[in-house]
Amino acid sequence: MSSKGSSNMAKMSLSFDGIVSNDCQQNPDFCMWNVVAFLYCDGGSFLGKGGKDPVAKDTGFKTLSFSASAPIQECTQTKTAATQWRCLFPEEYYKFVFTPMFFANSIYDTWTRPNALKVSCSAKTCPDSNLATVYTNRDAVRALAREISGSSKKHAVFLTACPVHRMMIQPWLSLSVFGSPTMQVTLTAWLRHDETMSGSDVLLDITPAVEQCSSVLNR
Structure with a gap:
């Protein structure tokens, strides 16, 4: 049992960023919303x-x-x-x-690589021997994003090349280094049914992606 699954071990207070932040400059669309945190690793979360x-x-x-x-x-x-x-x-x-759904994902998701792809890549480095697998997955994610975006105007997709995970609840929501237009701008456009704004595709090899996102990865 851990703090993610036991109320006895859970923290009594939490700070929230990204889409659940109360900072209206970072999160103008949801900063005034009430936030409830659910512990999800107790084995009781069934579909x-x-x-x-x-x-x-x-x-x-x-x-x-x-x-x-x-x-x-x-x-x-x-x-x-x-x-x-x-x-x-x-x-x-x-x-x-x-x-309607809003999807946000990294084309180099840091959870996917070791757990789903079974390759030994960190957020900042990836051996050359694993790049073919990583790029195949990257292209599959991009293709799926195009499929979702094209299947219905009610859905929206935001992709970033920054090798990260848990994007929506991090303070990167409004950072341009994370994507342009930013995730926050893309989210707002989706909420307002603005179909002219799209962040559904991005293409960078992993080395320039790490360099571009260094300010985020070093936090």
Whole structure:
């Protein structure tokens, strides 16, 4: 158990940045909103609210309930039993969500590289032997962003070349080094249904991306 999953170990006060900041210069669209922090690593966060026991007794692992989430249910109906798990991924899930969505992601996401791609890259360095894998994933993210942006005007995508993670709750929301137009400007345009503003594509190799974003990475 950790502070992310136990109220007994959680911090009594937290500071918020980015989209949950109360600084109206950094976050003009949401600075006056109330903010609630939910601990999400306690094992109780399941997709949907099915009546079945979410614990698979034969394996001891917890499973997701597909029965109560309408988008997930619609998605799984288009898949075979062996591929229904793909409905947990944004590239499949978003197609069945009616609510407009704003996506923000780094083309060099620092969680994806070690955990999904299984390559040994830090935020600032990446061995040449891993670059082909990293660039293949980068191009896949860019292609998906174009697909989402083109599928419906109600969705918007912001991409950055800065190798970071957890973008929306960091103080980078309004920094031009993070992207131009900035994530905050792109978010505002999406909220106001301004289709002339788009930050849905970016292309930099990883070395110039690190150099461009050095002021962010050194914080």
